[in-house]
Amino acid sequence: MEAIWSMDPKDIDDEKYSAFYKYIAHAYDDPLDRLHFRADAPLEIKALFYIPSFHMEKHGMGRMDPGVSLYSRKVLIEAKSPDILPEWLRFIKGAVDSEDLPLSISREKAQDSMIVSKLRKVLTRKIINHLTKMARKDPDKYKGEFYKEYAFFLKEGVCQDFDFQDQLSKLLYFETSKTMNGELNSFDEYVARCKPEQKEIYYLCAPSRDLALNSPYLEAFEKAGREVIFVYTAIDDFTMANLEKYEGRSIVSAEKSNIDLGIDGDEKSDKEGDEKNEHGKEADDQKKLTGVEAEELCSWFHKTLDQKVASCKVTNRLDSSPAIVTDNESGAMRRMMRMVDTQEGGLDALPLAKQHVLINPKHPIILGLQSIREKEPTLAKVCAEQVFDNCLVAAGLLDDGRTMLPRLNDILLCVVKGANKDEK
Incomplete structure (x- = not known):
């Protein structure tokens, strides 16, 4: 196969580009895009890169090997070199030729070569610039084809390649x-x-x-x-x-607690609630816990669930939900860590840390919890545990919802018994 990477792009037609891609990538389809360029500074470079129309990692085929071969004066230095591009660009196929590389360089020396390191940065920047240009000039192709297929690799690059993190974040x-x-x-x-x-x-x-x-x-x-x-x-x-x-x-x-959204602070709202309740001006559909009630309920909630709750406070950031947990580990990250841990055989190695709970002082469930916590302490404890588990579900932190079933059955039984009493 002819070394078309060393030729002038003007002398190569689409058919020849496609044939070369299918040869080096062992592919049967045409590539999604290509980049062919030549440079004299800071290094002498002739490079031809292809972006395949799809990748196999998403089909469970395992991690791909590097797809770019390194040459010097058309002499192969290393096939599928792991050093010429960062790992997050392993989906790229192609060839790179640099006369600045001595023909005598070994594969072991290439790994530690300053020239290869510089070449790697130049090529990475060139590919990122090419993708940036695609996103700007052909957003439909970038978002609808490239990003849909290769977003994962860009995100991997953000997490691994700090030299290019800012440029990658724009993609x-x-x-x-x-x-x-x-x-x-x-x-x-x-x-x-x-x-x-x-x-x-x-x-x-x-x-x-x-x-x-x-x-x-x-x-x-x-x-x-x-x-x-x-x-x-x-x-x-x-x-x-x-x-x-x-x-x-x-x-x-958005799960952090210390976010300033310009919503009235909790302390001010609690004081206003106290004043309204003292003067009897609070409408039924606007009932909320007074400052004293909120403090008492939070203290009781924390004490009741001491093994699970690090703190409990009132918040005004909620409308339709009774409570949330904040400043917790990410649910998505926890699932990923648990999956890795499961593969290593450590099913119980990820205990959940104590959570910070924020309660909605206007929600009927919270108001009801305050009213029954002394009259029916057993039922109140069951309800508090369910409110907490509901918070974990919302945060994606509940590993197995089946643990709630006995408690849910108890709550349903209380509801049914209460309905029967009302009928009598």
């Missing part, structure tokens, strides 16, 4: 709470819609868009008119945690 796309289902936006598009006073980028990890839209963690952001990025997998969550910032804005999980 990431997400759904948000204000986009349509399937509509992907970049960080730049998200930031452009932010209110001037918003200094953070918010994200929420959930198994699906529907669950994200119905998450109790989203309630406060909708109330404040803040847009939230939706991510759906453990690698997404890990990527956000690794990025930490984008263009000077902190990237913050």
Whole structure:
């Protein structure tokens, strides 16, 4: 097969490009895209790269081997070299030729060669620039074809390749709470819609868009008119945690407790609630715990679930949900860690840390819990445990929901008995 990477791109037609790709990639289809370039500085380089139309890792075929071979003056130095591109670019197929590499260089020396290290950075930057150009000039192809197939590798690069983390972050796309289902936006598009006073980028990890839209963690952001990025997998969550910032804005999980959304503080609201209750002006449909009641209930909740709860406080960030846990480990990350741990045979090696609970002082369940905790302590304890487990479910932290079944049956029995008493 002719070394077409060393030829002038003007002298090669699509048919010859396609034939060479099928030869080196052992493929039967045409590539999604290609990059053929020549450079004289800082190194003499002739390179031809292909992006396949699909990759096999997602089909459970195992981790792919590197796909780029290294040459010097058309002499093969190393086939499928692991040193010429970072591991996250292992899906790239092609050939690289550099006359700056001595023909006598061995594969072992190539691994430690300063020239190879410099070549690696130049080639990585060139590929990222090519993808950036595709995203800008042909967004449909980038998002609909490339990103759909290779987003995982870009996120892997963000987590591994800190030299190019900023450039790679601009190539990431997400759904948000204000986009349509399937509509992907970049960080730049998200930031452009932010209110001037918003200094953070918010994200929420959930198994699906529907669950994200119905998450109790989203309630406060909708109330404040803040847009939230939706991510759906453990690698997404890990990527956000690794990025930490984008263009000077902190990237913050919606599950954190110390988020300032401009909603009235809890202390002020509690005092107002006390004043209204003292003067009898609180409407029935706006009932809420007084400051004293909230403090008593939080103390009781913490004491009752001492082995599971690190703290319990009142919050105004909730509307339709009775409680949430915050500042917890990510549910997606926990599932990934548990999967790895299970493969290693350690099923019980990941105990759940004590959680920080925030309760909604206006919710009927919380109001009811306050009213029965002294009159019916056994039932109140069962309800508190269920409220807590519901919080874990919402956060994706409950490893096995079957543990709740006996308690749920007890609660249903109480409901049925109560209904029968009302009929009599």
